[in-house]
């Protein structure tokens with residue numbers, strides 16, 4: 290081992306995280322007896338018998354591992370089946386598959402933007418969006434969360450020729466929704482491209498359950514609709530639903546697409562099967578949202594704020610990081626898994642528990658969870 294100063298820096302960073310109670314660690318594997326509100330499998334499709342059976346049917350003839358980047362050689366017919374399924378679901382000309390939602394955002398933004406592009410980005414957008422913007426060298430212009438007045442002021446003041454507005458449609462830590470219609474109006478007025486991240490909305494919102502753009506009637510005004518196959522779809526991968534020229538461009542210029550081995554065949558089979566299941570059962574999302582409404586009401590009755598959440602993601606704001614950790618540990622001891630989310634993942638002073646509501650969270654289970662929270666509160 291050398292005496293590199295990098296060792297010292299790493300040691301100091303970890304000690305600082307420990308001192309401020311912000312050290313992240315990987316939770317231990319737990320069995321199925323817990324009520325698990327930590328996953329993004331909102332529709333419980335990771336353990337859906339019909340999704341599994343249909344995925345198995347797609348993999349039955351031949352078993353493929355993952356062998357190469359798609360530009361080197363396409364190793365499964367299921368890539369094009371999945372992309373056609375997504376394009377038909379999203380009602381777009383075509384779709385392009387990435388290895389994860391993270392790889393999709395980073396790759397698309399790196400390819401789309403240059404140092405001459407100004408990107409107007411909601412402050413609470415996902416980290417992968419920020420990473421893509423940084424990688425592209427574009428000018429980052431962050432506007433206050435969902436604040437359309439400030440976005441317009443920033444657009445008005447901009448001299449950049451190339452402008453892009455980018456937003457999550459459902460925000461992953463606050464569970465609120467972007468004002469998509471207003472964003473589309475501003476984009477038109479100031480001649481901007483629009484890209485949205487539907488990670489937490491696809492499978493849930495809209496008549497075809499393909500996302501919030503559909504629900505809000507703005508799909509035709511959004512240039513790039515990106516989504517992930519790792520949340521409601523409970524598989525793996527990311528995608529964009531776009532016109533064919535964008536697809537051709539991304540295939541040629543997205544480094545995360547070009548320089549990475551593609552997804553294995555069984556994962557593609559699960560993704561196809563889960564999307565088909567969602568398309569055949571598009572009302573599940575509405576049912577989920579109504580369950581989330583009643584859980585939010587329960588938290589409000591106990592005196593907690595759920596911020597502006599109106600979706601299946603229900604934050605429960607805590608007074609301090611210590612209290613967030615304490616409630617999370619108390620619930621775990623009582624068979625309930627809910628992560629405490631703390632800075633730097635969320636802004637300072639907004640530590641919270643993040644409840645991911647899922648189909649299967651019955652009224653009895655909701656009642657039990659709320660009772661445990663009440664007990665914890667009265668023990669303080």
Ligand SMILES: Cc1ncc(COP(=O)(O)O)c(C=O)c1O
Pocket residue numbers: 389390391392394415417457461486488489517518519526527
């Ligand atoms: C809004 C948003 N976009 C993108 C991603 C990345 O997706 P994936 O987990 O498929 O890489 C996430 C996942 O946490 C997310 O919440």
